[in-house]
Amino acid sequence: MAIGRPRAFDTEKALDQALGVFREKGYEGASLSDLTAAMGINPPSLYAAFGNKEALFGKALDRYAERHAGFYKDALARPTAREAVEALLAGAIDMATDAGSPRGCLLVSGALACGDDADPIRAELTRRRAEGELMLRRRFEQAKREGDLPPDTSPADLARYVTTVLQGMAVQAAGGAGRKDLRRVAETALRVLP
Amino acid sequence: MAIGRPRAFDTEKALDQALGVFREKGYEGASLSDLTAAMGINPPSLYAAFGNKEALFGKALDRYAERHAGFYKDALARPTAREAVEALLAGAIDMATDAGSPRGCLLVSGALACGDDADPIRAELTRRRAEGELMLRRRFEQAKREGDLPPDTSPADLARYVTTVLQGMAVQAAGGAGRKDLRRVAETALRVLP
DNA sequence: GCGTTTGTGTAGCGAGCACTACAGATGGAA
DNA sequence: TTCCATCTGTAGTGCTCGCTACACAAACGC
Numbered sequence: 001m002a003i004g005r006p007r008a009f010d011t012e013k014a015l016d017q018a019l020g021v022f023r024e025k026g027y028e029g030a031s032l033s034d035l036t037a038a039m040g041i042n043p044p045s046l047y048a049a050f051g052n053k054e055a056l057f058g059k060a061l062d063r064y065a066e067r068h069a070g071f072y073k074d075a076l077a078r079p080t081a082r083e084a085v086e087a088l089l090a091g092a093i094d095m096a097t098d099a100g101s102p103r104g105c106l107l108v109s110g111a112l113a114c115g116d117d118a119d120p121i122r123a124e125l126t127r128r129r130a131e132g133e134l135m136l137r138r139r140f141e142q143a144k145r146e147g148d149l150p151p152d153t154s155p156a157d158l159a160r161y162v163t164t165v166l167q168g169m170a171v172q173a174a175g176g177a178g179r180k181d182l183r184r185v186a187e188t189a190l191r192v193l194p
Numbered sequence: 195m196a197i198g199r200p201r202a203f204d205t206e207k208a209l210d211q212a213l214g215v216f217r218e219k220g221y222e223g224a225s226l227s228d229l230t231a232a233m234g235i236n237p238p239s240l241y242a243a244f245g246n247k248e249a250l251f252g253k254a255l256d257r258y259a260e261r262h263a264g265f266y267k268d269a270l271a272r273p274t275a276r277e278a279v280e281a282l283l284a285g286a287i288d289m290a291t292d293a294g295s296p297r298g299c300l301l302v303s304g305a306l307a308c309g310d311d312a313d314p315i316r317a318e319l320t321r322r323r324a325e326g327e328l329m330l331r332r333r334f335e336q337a338k339r340e341g342d343l344p345p346d347t348s349p350a351d352l353a354r355y356v357t358t359v360l361q362g363m364a365v366q367a368a369g370g371a372g373r374k375d376l377r378r379v380a381e382t383a384l385r386v387l388p
Numbered sequence: 389g390c391g392t393t394t395g396t397g398t399a400g401c402g403a404g405c406a407c408t409a410c411a412g413a414t415g416g417a418a
Numbered sequence: 419t420t421c422c423a424t425c426t427g428t429a430g431t432g433c434t435c436g437c438t439a440c441a442c443a444a445a446c447g448c
Binding site for chain 2: 023024025026028029030031034102104108109110112113114115118126129130154157158160161163164165166167168169170171172174175176177181184185187188189191192
């Protein structure tokens with residue numbers, strides 16, 4: 001055991017609570033009182049364990065990626081491009097409308113437009129959204145090489161289209177759209193696939 | 195002329211400036227210093243002319259609807275459903291990537307997730323997005339009655355799909371996507387139409 | 389001229405923000 | 419038992435937030 005007084009709270013659980021607040025209120029809308037209240041700790045404990053609000057958001061974002069957005073990589077591993085997109089849409093719908101968490105997607109609603117202070121956060125979220133789009137594009141390029149997608153397909157255009165639908169569904173979910181609604185959207189969106 | 199000292203600034207121009215700040219930083223991210231600086235007035239003038247920050251946002255939102263989202267109703271007036279959707283997508287792309295204004299759509303990036311204070315704003319934006327979707331649904335219902343759309347079409351599902359694509363494009367635009375990129379997205383999205 | 393009405397600029401209000409100084413508490417090491 | 423390292427709760431810090439009191443300025447009718 002480490003030297004010194006042991007930490008009286010579970011940093012993983014506290015991070016989950018913080019993530020919940022950030023998902024619900026966004027980066028700017030989440031105040032430190034909101035965060036400490038949800039995490040069940042006092043400010044000094046938060047700062048000792050996580051640095052500051054920006055660093056806490058970064059750690060919550062990493063946790064979000066591995067816990068709630070893990071479906072993304074799994075989906076891309078499906079054997080065909082169509083199955084991959086199906087899994088992507090289904091997974092995103094489940095994640096964005098999960099009853100246990102605030103609706104929507106942290107990458108979209110965390111900080112779409114914000115003040116100057118939060119601009120690094122906005123840029124990081126933008127970067128991660130673009131990263132996801134790039135992964136999908138690579139997957140489509142592979143499918144094209146394998147003959148799974150027709151030779152006249154544009155992987156870049158298709159990836160941007162699917163990403164746009166995913167992001168639109170995040171907005172819909174934030175606005176209260178239900179699972180059934182979004183499944184129909186996904187079904188319609190899938191019709192463009194060959 | 196009205197009695198009393200005349201107002202020394204143009205309320206319409208000031209409102210346009212405020213709208214620009216709200217589009218760039220969202221409702222929460224736009225501080226009163228940001229607003230008064232952009233509008234070229236002092237706080238008391240702002241409060242005398244517009245009420246408070248929330249009321250100012252409401253007026254800016256109305257102005258946004260008539261000035262930058264007027265394409266929406268025009269698009270729905272097109273003779274066919276396909277033309278309507280084409281005009282809708284093209285208009286949204288022009289609006290969201292207009293060089294003279296911040297990128298994106300105020301209805302989407304104004305307040306997707308926010309603190310408790312801004313919750314009425316978030317709810318109002320959600321309401322207006324749903325309103326747009328409903329208008330589109332009504333247009334599809336009309337098209338179905340006219341035989342412009344096949345009888346097995348679901349106007350509700352199609353409207354939600356198109357709205358989702360529009361909202362996704364708003365997120366893409368906020369992230370820096372260009373006009374060409376979004377035109378290709380629109381082209382792909384249009385393929386689901388009969 | 390005068391009084392009334394309305395708008396303007398200065399200057400500052402209370403409240404909440406992100407963040408921290410500090411003293412006491414709690415463990416292992418010597 | 420003492421020392422030291424670390425964490426904890428209390429109680430703040432300075433700052434910016436949205437907003438306003440107040441005195442002065444500029445138009446009107448009389």
